[in-house]
Amino acid sequence: MGQFAVLVQLALGGCALLSLVFKRWRERPQRPLQIWFFDASKQVFGSVLVHVANVVMSMLTSGRLDIKLEPATVPATERAEESYVPNPCSFYLLNLAIDVSLDVLDTRVSMICVCL
Secondary structure (H helix, E strand, O other), rough: EEEEEHHHHHHHHOOOOOOHHHHHHHHHOOOOHHHHHHHHHHHHHHHHHHHHHHHHHHHHHHHHHHHOOOOOOOOOOOOOOOOOOOOHHHHHHHHHHHHHHHHHOOOOOOHHHOOO
């Protein structure tokens, strides 16, 4: 992740936050500022946690992060250069799709249980 990638992520996060501000500006009747702030901060915190978890999982599954600990006295084995290098972005998209699907399934099951 380079500086440009971090800049893009911050810009997208700013757009998401601005959409929450715009939503509050358009809603009638407006909720008190403190209630809106707590609701918005809950959404921001949850989104950041999901994003960080997806970035870490995509980097782990693409081989960009290595969680194996090797002793300092043993030389590390060199891997043969492979022509295929997995792209962490595809794994991020897959993780996000799984997360959204499970959330929708959880919501549907919860609605069915409440109705019963």
